[in-house]
Amino acid sequence: MGKLYERLMQDVRFQEGLKACIHCGTCTAICPAAEFYVYDPRQIVDILQTQDDRQIEELLKSETIWYCGECMSCVTRCPRGNAPGLIIIALRSLSQEMGYFTESEKGRQQLALKRTVGQWMLDYGYCLYAPLISAKQHPEQGPVWEWEQKHLGDVMDRLGANLNRPGPGVLRRIPPESLEEIRRIFEVTGGLDRFDKIEKFSRIKALEMGLEIGEGTDSEYFARIYLGE
Amino acid sequence: MDIEGKRNIWKEYQKEIADDHYFYVRSCVRQNFFPGAETVFLRILRDLLNKDIFENPSHTSCSGICYHSDIIPFETTMTVIARQFSLMTDAGYKNFVTSCITSFGLYSEVMETWRHFPEKKDQAREFLRKATGRDFEVPVNVAHASDIIFKFRKEIAAKAKYRLINRETGKPLRVVEHIGCHYSKMFPEKGIGGAEYPYVLIGMIEEWGGEVVDYPERRHCCGFGFRQYLVRANRGLSLSCSKKKFDSMEPYHPELILTNCPGCPMFLDRWQYVMSEMEGKTYGPDGEAIPVFTYEELAGLVLGYDPWDIGLQVHQVPVEPLLRKMGIPFDPEKKFLGPGGKFMGEPQLPANFICK
Numbered sequence: 230m231g232k233l234y235e236r237l238m239q240d241v242r243f244q245e246g247l248k249a250c251i252h253c254g255t256c257t258a259i260c261p262a263a264e265f266y267v268y269d270p271r272q273i274v275d276i277l278q279t280q281d282d283r284q285i286e287e288l289l290k291s292e293t294i295w296y297c298g299e300c301m302s303c304v305t306r307c308p309r310g311n312a313p314g315l316i317i318i319a320l321r322s323l324s325q326e327m328g329y330f331t332e333s334e335k336g337r338q339q340l341a342l343k344r345t346v347g348q349w350m351l352d353y354g355y356c357l358y359a360p361l362i363s364a365k366q367h368p369e370q371g372p373v374w375e376w377e378q379k380h381l382g383d384v385m386d387r388l389g390a391n392l393n394r395p396g397p398g399v400l401r402r403i404p405p406e407s408l409e410e411i412r413r414i415f416e417v418t419g420g421l422d423r424f425d426k427i428e429k430f431s432r433i434k435a436l437e438m439g440l441e442i443g444e445g446t447d448s449e450y451f452a453r454i455y456l457g458e
Numbered sequence: 459m460d461i462e463g464k465r466n467i468w469k470e471y472q473k474e475i476a477d478d479h480y481f482y483v484r485s486c487v488r489q490n491f492f493p494g495a496e497t498v499f500l501r502i503l504r505d506l507l508n509k510d511i512f513e514n515p516s517h518t519s520c521s522g523i524c525y526h527s528d529i530i531p532f533e534t535t536m537t538v539i540a541r542q543f544s545l546m547t548d549a550g551y552k553n554f555v556t557s558c559i560t561s562f563g564l565y566s567e568v569m570e571t572w573r574h575f576p577e578k579k580d581q582a583r584e585f586l587r588k589a590t591g592r593d594f595e596v597p598v599n600v601a602h603a604s605d606i607i608f609k610f611r612k613e614i615a616a617k618a619k620y621r622l623i624n625r626e627t628g629k630p631l632r633v634v635e636h637i638g639c640h641y642s643k644m645f646p647e648k649g650i651g652g653a654e655y656p657y658v659l660i661g662m663i664e665e666w667g668g669e670v671v672d673y674p675e676r677r678h679c680c681g682f683g684f685r686q687y688l689v690r691a692n693r694g695l696s697l698s699c700s701k702k703k704f705d706s707m708e709p710y711h712p713e714l715i716l717t718n719c720p721g722c723p724m725f726l727d728r729w730q731y732v733m734s735e736m737e738g739k740t741y742g743p744d745g746e747a748i749p750v751f752t753y754e755e756l757a758g759l760v761l762g763y764d765p766w767d768i769g770l771q772v773h774q775v776p777v778e779p780l781l782r783k784m785g786i787p788f789d790p791e792k793k794f795l796g797p798g799g800k801f802m803g804e805p806q807l808p809a810n811f812i813c814k
Binding site: 266305376389400408454 | 571589729
């Protein structure tokens with residue numbers, strides 16, 4: 230058993246997700262990502278069951294592990310109680326811990342996710358926060374979202390929200406002491422450490438690619454990973 | 459499978475839902491995109507059903523979108539969830555109700571993990587204590603907000619002013635029900651009716667007079683896929699999933715889509731706009747797009763609440779044709795009025811959408 234496989238075995242999601250795969254391919258048949266990408270969860274499980282570190286390292290550096298949408302449709306249908314979706318989560322975690330994620334185009338996108346939903350969770354207590362979901366970055370939201378963005382405060386008030394104000398309600402301002410508790414939770418549980426690793430390995434890759442990475446969402450590297458390479 | 463077979467499956471997946479005294483946590487997607495839905499849910503619970511439902515302003519997102527974007531460890535999410543439970547414990551509640559399906563799936567996953575790996579529960583308790591000084595009890599009952607509306611669907615029907623019936627023809631409206639993946643695909647026993655034939659939305663549709671549409675891709679994901687939507691370069695996957703569903707449901711002529719996940723109605727609404735722009739294609743009757751409602755919005759509509767009070771103006775697909783079909787009165791002049799009756803301007807109607 231290789232060291233990478235041992236690391237995976239320490240993850241409860243891997244322990245719960247991979248019991249005894251019979252390679253029937255039901256997971257691949259039901260998988261929405263497999264309809265869109267050249268993606269085969271059955272094959273991923275096949276590789277993992279070899280416990281061969283060389284193949285597992287290749288997998289952790291590949292595009293393949295980033296195609297899943299974590300809808301967990303595979304969990305319902307697996308006749309042996311495996312959970313390929315959970316295995317993917319464990320693989321993605323290890324890929325980031327090892328710094329392998331920057332070796333693939335889809336893996337590099339982790340920085341974009343960290344600097345948007347990750348930062349918003351820390352700054353506002355919300356993974357998504359309407360004032361920052363710009364119509365420009367979200368053309369699929371259509372004219373109604375463009376209109377809402379222009380009149381956000383009024384629209385929210387009209388619908389009984391409490392945007393950025395104290396007290397209960399939709400999109401209320403989360404008290405500073407609560408945000409500090411969330412930050413401390415991230416600190417104590419390894420959340421901030423994961424963020425630091427995503428930043429660190431992304432900076433190394435940006436340097437290698439000759440792209441400016443900055444701190445926020447307007448750098449060359451961010452644009453490359455967010456809009457597509 | 460015939461209806462009798464489905465009813466037998468549903469019998470196997472009965473779930474206990476608390477009757478009163480709920481601790482409510484909001485959904486980040488629903489707050490941002492369907493704020494009126496959460497407002498009307500609380501209004502129905504408090505004003506119509508006289509239930510005690512409490513919200514602590516200090517609760518946050520469950521961190522589920524970060525977790526399923528794979529940017530935070532499981533331990534971080536487990537401890538954020540332990541903090542939500544701590545707020546519930548402090549407030550003296552035991553029944554936990556969440557507005558979000560991703561959250562509902564994650565609360566279920568965390569509680570199941572703690573059952574199988576008690577050391578992870580001890581670890582989360584220790585992390586929470588170290589980070590915040592808090593402690594927590596695990597809820598006695600965890601429900602999704604759609605479970606609550608399902609539980610009281612008959613009471614809502616008894617007080618309804620309108621039914622899911624075409625006023626002119628007298629025929630039931632043909633309704634597609636779409637269940638969020640994380641409601642029961644991971645833990646079928648946590649959802650009313652299980653994963654293959656979930657009954658939570660069907661129960662509402664049947665009780666309120668509609669006819670449920672069956673179609674091949676009924677259980678297919680809407681396509682959110684977390685990173686598959688959140689990163690702009692990946693959105694093709696998200697769109698393709700929705701297109702697959704619409705192509706599959708089209709021959710069955712649905713007039714309305716009902717959802718229980720906060721994300722699904724947003725995607726099924728917005729991707730119809732994108733498909734109309736890209737291909738000039740719409741999927742509803744007479745060249746219209748198909749309105750997509752949340753269960754709170756639909757409950758509000760049948761109860762006779764003003765469509766603009768419950769937030770139907772923030773849908774991209776125009777809802778007016780359906781309102782007329784159901785005989786629900788509305789004032790088009792008030793659709794885009796803000797607080798104090800101030801006109802807020804009007805979004806442009808997409809070129810290929812019809813709003814008669």
